[in-house]
Amino acid sequence: MNTLDDYLSIVGEETLQSLREKIERIKDKHIVFINSTYQGGGVAEMLNSLIPLFNISGLKVGWRIVHGSRDFFTITKKIHNGLQGKEVELSDYEKRIYYETNRRYSLFTHLDHDLVVVHDPQPLAMIKFYEKKQPWIWRMHIDLSNPNRAIWNYVKEFVTHYDEVVISNKSYSIKDFPKPQRIIYPAIDPLSLKNKELSNAEVSSILSKYEIRMDKPIISQVSRFDIWKDPLGVIEVFEEVRKDVDCQLILLGSMASDDPEGFKVLEQVEKRASQSKFREDIHILNVSSDLLVNAVQRGSTVVIQKSKREGFGLVISEALYKRTPVVASNIGGIPLQIKNGYNGFLHDPKDIQGFAKDLIKIIRDKELRDELGNNGREFVVKNFLITRLMSDWLDLFHNHLKNK
Numbered sequence: 001m002n003t004l005d006d007y008l009s010i011v012g013e014e015t016l017q018s019l020r021e022k023i024e025r026i027k028d029k030h031i032v033f034i035n036s037t038y039q040g041g042g043v044a045e046m047l048n049s050l051i052p053l054f055n056i057s058g059l060k061v062g063w064r065i066v067h068g069s070r071d072f073f074t075i076t077k078k079i080h081n082g083l084q085g086k087e088v089e090l091s092d093y094e095k096r097i098y099y100e101t102n103r104r105y106s107l108f109t110h111l112d113h114d115l116v117v118v119h120d121p122q123p124l125a126m127i128k129f130y131e132k133k134q135p136w137i138w139r140m141h142i143d144l145s146n147p148n149r150a151i152w153n154y155v156k157e158f159v160t161h162y163d164e165v166v167i168s169n170k171s172y173s174i175k176d177f178p179k180p181q182r183i184i185y186p187a188i189d190p191l192s193l194k195n196k197e198l199s200n201a202e203v204s205s206i207l208s209k210y211e212i213r214m215d216k217p218i219i220s221q222v223s224r225f226d227i228w229k230d231p232l233g234v235i236e237v238f239e240e241v242r243k244d245v246d247c248q249l250i251l252l253g254s255m256a257s258d259d260p261e262g263f264k265v266l267e268q269v270e271k272r273a274s275q276s277k278f279r280e281d282i283h284i285l286n287v288s289s290d291l292l293v294n295a296v297q298r299g300s301t302v303v304i305q306k307s308k309r310e311g312f313g314l315v316i317s318e319a320l321y322k323r324t325p326v327v328a329s330n331i332g333g334i335p336l337q338i339k340n341g342y343n344g345f346l347h348d349p350k351d352i353q354g355f356a357k358d359l360i361k362i363i364r365d366k367e368l369r370d371e372l373g374n375n376g377r378e379f380v381v382k383n384f385l386i387t388r389l390m391s392d393w394l395d396l397f398h399n400h401l402k403n404k
């Protein structure tokens with residue numbers, strides 16, 4: 001279990017001292033975070049580091065997970081897809097399941113805290129079932145820049161009860177919305193199992209357990225099997241690259257309990273890969289292992305992230321922190337992390353040739369790879385580490401609790 005002191009060599013004393021002071025000012029307060037899963041996806045990843053670290057540092061932050069049936073999570077995935085712009089419709093029956101699940105959950109979730117933070121759409125409607133005694137914050141992690149209007153109008157009915165909305169990117173600001181909005185960028189934990197240092201020998205040994213040899217360049221995408229992450233497009237790009245250079249592809253994705261579409265997408269990906277001329281070089285892994293993610297991101301010559309929508313894309317900072325260059329889509333939160341030509345390359349998600357060209361360039365040019373890798377590490381240390389995330393949350397807490 002890490003304490004703040006363990007981050008000293010990475011972020012320096014000044015950063016830690018400032019965090020200690022910010023925590024001291026509200027150490028008698030009790031805060032609660034509510035989201036929909038403790039495992040799978042970027043939100044769970046962050047909360048798994050952030051919440052224990054707050055508590056061990058002296059600030060009481062509780063964590064609650066919404067209880068829902070498979071139907072509920074199918075509906076909330078639909079809401080998620082709609083908020084990202086997909087044409088979906090919610091029937092009255094589906095709205096009722098969503099609403100009633102939130103009501104039921106609220107019955108046994110007693111919230112006497114000084115501040116409540118609700119993540120994403122799944123527990124959003126809970127607020128309707130409480131006599132509101134404290135500030136409520138809605139933390140929205142997805143790209144809201146072009147939502148399906150009907151879904152947004154439904155969701156807005158709940159959001160308006162909150163005191164502030166937190167988003168991941170300026171361009172996701174909600175227009176004509178009467179409540180304050182604040183940007184907090186996500187962040188990675190450099191000391192977690194997923195990101196901690198590993199030697200080359202360890203990387204090679206972990207990969208060998210999955211029958212992956214490091215005898216030729218590796219391209220990888222680590223993502224839930226989700227159509228928004230475009231795993232089929234990744235295979236298409238890989239086939240272009242593979243025509244020119246001998247290399248292999250790893251698609252690693254575990255399942256998240258709040259994303260019931262995963263197995264269907266995995267099936268499509270496996271089918272597509274089995275039809276590829278280069279199928280011997282495509283490794284598809286449905287495994288839940290932080291150590292494996294770490295080894296794949298470190299063992300890769302280059303990482304691809306070909307998402308069609310991406311609220312932030314924590315996997316990008318994870319790879320950059322490990323000095324692995326990333327070629328990714330120029331959408332959502334990705335350009336916050338990749339500066340084209342500095343620590344990776346950006347392309348329109350439809351530009352298969354553009355992706356392939358830069359992947360080949362990086363694979364062939366070790367000097368370029370090292371330069372992009374070093375820049376990537378520096379950029380993440382400066383902008384996207386968990387200590388900065390703690391500091392941003394503490395600022396928000398102070399803002400709402402200063403007069404209480």
Ligand code: UDP
Pocket residue numbers: 040041042043045194222223224252253254255287288289290293312313314315316318
């Ligand atoms: N992840 C993982 N195992 C996998 C695939 C993804 O642990 O097989 C993690 C990944 O390392 C990252 C998070 O899930 O920490 C994904 O976050 P991101 O913001 O990239 O995407 P999201 O899933 O939240 O849309």
